Amino acid sequence: MRVIENPEVYIQKALRESRKGRKVKSQYAKKRLKLEEMQKIRIFKDVLYNELQKIVKGFPSFDDLNIFYKELIDSQMSIDYLKKELSKFSWIRQKLIQLFKDYNNRMLNTESLTEIKNIQREFYGRTTSLLKNSKKTFEFLEKSRKVMKSFPSVKTSIKTICISGFPNVGKSTLLKKLTGSNVEIQPYAFTTKTLLLGYIGDKLQIIDTPGSLNRYNKMNNIEIQAYLAIKHLAEKIIYVFDITEECGYEIEKQVELFKWLKEEFKDKEIIIYLSKADLLKPEKIEVFSSFLKDNKVFCDANLLKEYITL
Numbered sequence: 001m002r003v004i005e006n007p008e009v010y011i012q013k014a015l016r017e018s019r020k021g022r023k024v025k026s027q028y029a030k031k032r033l034k035l036e037e038m039q040k041i042r043i044f045k046d047v048l049y050n051e052l053q054k055i056v057k058g059f060p061s062f063d064d065l066n067i068f069y070k071e072l073i074d075s076q077m078s079i080d081y082l083k084k085e086l087s088k089f090s091w092i093r094q095k096l097i098q099l100f101k102d103y104n105n106r107m108l109n110t111e112s113l114t115e116i117k118n119i120q121r122e123f124y125g126r127t128t129s130l131l132k133n134s135k136k137t138f139e140f141l142e143k144s145r146k147v148m149k150s151f152p153s154v155k156t157s158i159k160t161i162c163i164s165g166f167p168n169v170g171k172s173t174l175l176k177k178l179t180g181s182n183v184e185i186q187p188y189a190f191t192t193k194t195l196l197l198g199y200i201g202d203k204l205q206i207i208d209t210p211g212s213l214n215r216y217n218k219m220n221n222i223e224i225q226a227y228l229a230i231k232h233l234a235e236k237i238i239y240v241f242d243i244t245e246e247c248g249y250e251i252e253k254q255v256e257l258f259k260w261l262k263e264e265f266k267d268k269e270i271i272i273y274l275s276k277a278d279l280l281k282p283e284k285i286e287v288f289s290s291f292l293k294d295n296k297v298f299c300d301a302n303l304l305k306e307y308i309t310l
Contacts, residue, residue, distance in 0.1 A: 001058040001059065001145045001148065001149060002054065002055070002058055003142065003145070004055055004058075004138055004141050004142040004145055005138070005142075006135070006138060007131035007132055007134065007135055007138050008132070010047075010048060010051045010052075010131065011048070011128050011131055011132075013047060013051070014043075014044045014045075014047035014048045014051075015044065015124070017043050017044070017047045018040040018041070018043040018044040018047070019040070020043075033113060034107070034111070034113065034116055037107065037113075037116050037117065037120055038104060038107050038108070038116075040120065041100060041103060041104065041107070041120055041123050041124075042100065042104070044123075044124065044127065045096050045097070045099075045100040045127070048096055048127065048131065049093050049096050049097070052089045052092060052093050053089075053093065055089060055141065056086055056089050056090070058145070059082075059086060059141075059144075059145075059148075062079055062082075062083060066156035066232070067232050068154070068156055068228055068229065068231075068232040068233055069151065069156075071228050071231075071232070072151055072224070072225060072228055073148065075221075075224045075228070076147050076221065077144055077147065082141075082144055085137050085140050085141060085144075086141065088134060088137050089134075089137070092130055092131070092134060095130060096127060096130070099123065099126055099127055099130075100123070103119055103120075103122070103123040103126075106119050107119050107120070151225070152194060152195040152197065152225060152229075153197075154195065154197060154205065154207065154229065154233065155205050156233065158202075158203055158204065158205050159203060159204050159205065159235055160204075160205045160206075160207060160229075160233040160234050160235060161204065161205070161206050161207070161234060161235065161236045161237070161238060161308055162206075162207045162208075162209050162226075162229055162230045162233070162234040162236075162237050162238070163175060163206065163207065163208045163209060163237075163238045163240060163273075164209050164226075164230065164237055164238070164239050164240070164257075164261060165239055165240035165241065165242075165254070165257070166242075166247055166249045166253070166254055166257060167210065167247070167248075167249075168242075168246075168247040168248060168249075169240045169241065169242035169247045169249070169254070169275055170240055170242060170247075170275030170276060171208045171209075171210075171240050172196060172208055173275065174208075174238070174240060174273060174275065174301060174304075175196055175198045175206055175208040176198070177301035177302075177305075178198065178200065178206055178301060178304070178305050178308075179198025179199055179200055179206050180198070181196070181197070181198035181199075194210070194222060194225075195207050195208065195209060195210070195222075195225055195226060195229060196208035196210075200305070200308075200309055201309075204308070204309060205233075207229050207233070207234070209225075209226030209227075209229055209230060210222055210223070210226055230261075230265060230268075231265070234265075234268060235268065235269075236268060236269045236270070236271060236308065237261060237265065237268050237269070237270045237271070238270075238271045238272075238273050238304070238308075239258050239261060239270050239271070239272055239273070240273050240274075240275050241254055241258070241272060241273070241274050241275065241288075242254070242274075242275050242276055243274060243280065243284065243288055244276050244279050244280065246276065246279075258270075269296075270295055271295065271296045271297075271298065271304070271307070271308070272289075272292050272295045272296065272297040272298065273297075273298050273299075273301070273304055274288070274289075274297065274298070274299045277299035277300075280299075285299060
């Protein structure tokens with residue numbers, strides 16, 4: 001989507017183009033001058049109309065959007081309000097056409113060049129006021145564009161698995177192991193600021209979802225993205241446990257989030273991955289795995305990859 005400027009920018013562009021004009025052929029000088037002045041308001045109208053049309057077309061067709069993106073937009077702004085503001089541009093475009101027809105007819109029905117110039121100035125005044133009075137709509141749409149530009153570019157039509165768990169438990173490391181994605185991994189918490197994507201072939205999308213998700217009403221924007229990705233895109237969830245507790249979260253807290261996910265997404269298979277297994281004694285892994293006997297448990301990323309690609 002292109003940057004949406006202040007309406008004055010489009011007005012000035014339209015004025016520049018109209019002043020260039022277009023040469024009109026006529027053996028009568030007076031008629032030629034009249035037609036050239038009439039041509040200027042046509043150009044002015046066309047430039048404004050086309051610029052507004054580009055803005056509207058820059059936004060997606062909301063009715064055709066995947067529900068993930070619909071709810072994501074609704075979480076940041078009302079999608080109905082956004083549609084309403086965009087519809088104002090359709091109204092302005094129709095108004096431009098109507099004003100052009102009215103003023104073009106007035107110019108057509110006079111032979112006075114002075115009167116033609118006066119009609120032309122009046123047309124410019126009416127149309128520029130139309131845009132300037134809609135300044136708040138331009139500003140809102142630009143803010144909306146920036147928000148939507150920050151959304152992750154996920155594939156909504158292929159099989160998707162989301163990786164979940166507390167910050168710093170090893171989700172990004174697992175994503176890299178599973179997909180080979182070039183993920184920058186930092187040794188401290190809260191480093192993931194967006195959804196991280198990786199792919200196994202062209203039919204399986206893996207999403208690393210950041211943040212703690214069991215607090216929907218208090219989630220930040222990135223956590224809302226993560227929640228909606230799990231809700232609408234994920235067929236399965238890989239939950240990462242760090243039972244060394246080096247991540248800074250006690251096992252009890254990690255289990256609490258795991259139980260919340262199981263309850264919140266009952267229709268999705270949750271696979272367990274124990275990170276940092278090389279730091280764990282086999283007995284501890286066995287005891288913890290027995291506690292999670294209702295779920296598949298993996299310590300080896302390669303074995304996990306084989307399972308999810310079956």
